[in-house]
Amino acid sequence: AQTVTQSQPEMSVQEAETVTLSCTYDTSENNYYLFWYKQPPSRQMILVIRQEAYKQQNATENRFSVNFQKAAKSFSLKISDSQLGDTAMYFCAFMTYTNAGKSTFGDGTTLTVKP
């Protein structure tokens, strides 16, 4: 069974600064996908960024980037130039190739961006 651990229940950051959210996972699979989803106070979850395990290059999406350490089973999310609209709950998720579509989610990190 796969597990996803987010060790930071809550975090805060000043506007325009950088923050890193941590995520570790446990699996015996070699081929899988990793995701970060964002759930703002309006509640709809949206995809922030995704990474395929066989790719060594870290994924980036504008101000969002990941630090993927496969050996350490770590998948942290870095948000640069934080904006007030980044305030949300962030979930790290894991999905194997063989179980496509069915993700395992971490417990989430509530991020507050302060003005």
Next chain:
Amino acid sequence: GAVVSQHPSRVICKSGTSVKIECRSLDFQATTMFWYRQFPKQSLMLMATSNEGSKATYEQGVEKDKFLINHASLTLSTLTVTSAHPEDSSFYICSAEGEGWGKPQHFGDGTRLSIL
């Protein structure tokens, strides 16, 4: 982009009532949809996987007779909470399996269910 519509957004009803929640993929076909339950400030708990044209696959501990799932078309899945009781009060979220690599999920807005 892919849009998933979930309706209703909020339901308040008396104990013993059955409540139906709809999840629609508006601009794509969703062979597979997922139903989650989420408690305040907690993660999503997968309840079941809904497959078009076949029976849903329920996670361990989820009562299939309590939470009826129907996925009759490629754009609609429904979750019916039968004879709801206060302990069923929660936030229910559906998602549809997306396309492209990794098949990221596209989520509905969620339904806040409150049983009095």
